[in-house]
Amino acid sequence: MSExxxxxxxDVRSAADALKAAIDAHLAAVEGRSDESDPAVRTAFLAMAAAAESYDDALYDTYNEVTPFEIPSQYPESAADPDNPEAISVLIRRDYQIEHPGRLLGAARGLAAGAVDPELDISTVSGSLAALFDVFDPDEIHNRSDELGLLPGDGTTWVLASDPEAVADEQWFEDPFSDTDPERIVCRFDVIGDEEDDEYFDTFAEDGAEDEIDGIEVV
Structure with missing residues (x-):
């Protein structure tokens, strides 16, 4: 394969001309947008970012020179509008006390016949937890918590507006919970033990205005 x-x-001059045209197109889209979430602006923004990156690469490869541009990897906050989200991320936290370690280890051993990764050491609590979460999804773990020796504690679920491209980008696996801006919450549901957290609804909503549907607050 040739290098x-x-x-x-x-090529550098052509990339510069393409960037200039992309800047003009973005400005025209901004000047003519219909509302804050006009998709034409987002499209022009992404095209301008791609043109800037191409120019930056060509300039460096040819002249060993850099630009002052910081090339964004995604569209900024308006693409993650909680009032009109284009994509969502669901963040769930559930806390448990390990009430019966022996029951936990026994449950893991009961699954050992072909279901558990043989590299997991199910003679330990950590290995048993890894085995059980490998076999069952979190909802099944929660439903079987008594059987598995786990005592449910508090829990919370956040539904966040997300950028569609960020959702499709697997790089977020490296730090999955870093972008938890409360401003992007679409709705949130808190549980204290087995009870709904009524105080949450009094303190979270701005100016006391809130909509509650079966324990879910729509922000």
């Missing part, structure tokens, strides 16, 4: 050729001076 890719380095960009020429003409």
């Amino acid at each position: 890719p050729t380095a960009p020429t001076a003409a």
